[in-house]
Amino acid sequence: MADQNKRLDSNVSGNFYVDATCINCDTCRQLAPASFEEVGDFSAVTSQPTSEGSLHQAYQALLSCPVGSIGTERGEPVRMQEAMASFPLHLEEGVYYCxxxxxxxxxxxxxxxxxxxxxxxIDSPRYLKHLVEAFERKGGLSHIFLTHKDDVAEAEKYAAHFGAKRIIHRADLEAAPGAEWIIEDVDSSQILPEFQIIPVPGHTAGSMALLYKNRFLFTGDHLWWDSKQQMLRAPSQQVWRKRVLLDSLQKLLDYRFEWVLAGHGDGIRLSAAAMQSQLQALIERRQPARMPS
Ligand code: SF4
Structure with a gap:
């Protein structure tokens, strides 16, 4: 629950605000970019939402903030309920953001x-009655794909409730030691029709991407879209091995996909050809500088 006494000065005046407990995770900026921006080390409300669409997005951001840093001066229970009901949020072809x-x-x-x-x-949200019931209405969960050890969150609770198999790579197993399906391979594997696991070590030793229907690539923290710069990005800090990460980016050139859906950072849909170009450009930017001869 946000605290008005901790309201950041960087917020514009008005109903919505961010308080000083913000961990600068970017969630609100992805969900409601018209209202939230990064200011210094935190997010802030830089434009109060006024249209129906921007109000809905601001309440979605409020609900998705992992630490409850977003507050309102006056509650709007109906709008809050509508935002709650919108999750999980349908993106395309049966793929949802939780x-x-x-x-x-x-x-x-x-x-x-x-x-x-x-x-x-794919990775885990908070374990919440609303989401549990939403997943139940859609037939439950059979698999939980864990892209890497940092984003496991409450996967164990979802697995226990639904009898779902957690999938994680052996090299990141410490985060889910009881996982039901452990990936040992370094090569890609088609584990079920339409589902391909692509190990992409680099950020962590056990990072994996999941390619679904040759359209959707779930990337964890290996690859994301930077909507300000309009380009794909890969981590440059908190990297297990930089050379291995570059090889893992290169490996993705062998696959066709239109969506990048990331743990941290924006998601994006492009044509498969444009995605290939973006990926190629990222790899070129990340090549180590050559020494002058
Ligand atoms: S979602 Fe919450 S914690 Fe994350 S940047 Fe926004 S206000 Fe901060």
């Missing part, structure tokens, strides 16, 4: 995937 990002994964995004042979969760 919302309710968890502090345990530093506010990482998680996704729900509706499939006739069993639904999937």
């Amino acid at each position: 919302g309710f990002n968890s502090e345990k994964s530093f506010g990482a995004n998680s996704f729900f995937l509706e499939h006739p042979d069993g639904n999937w969760l």
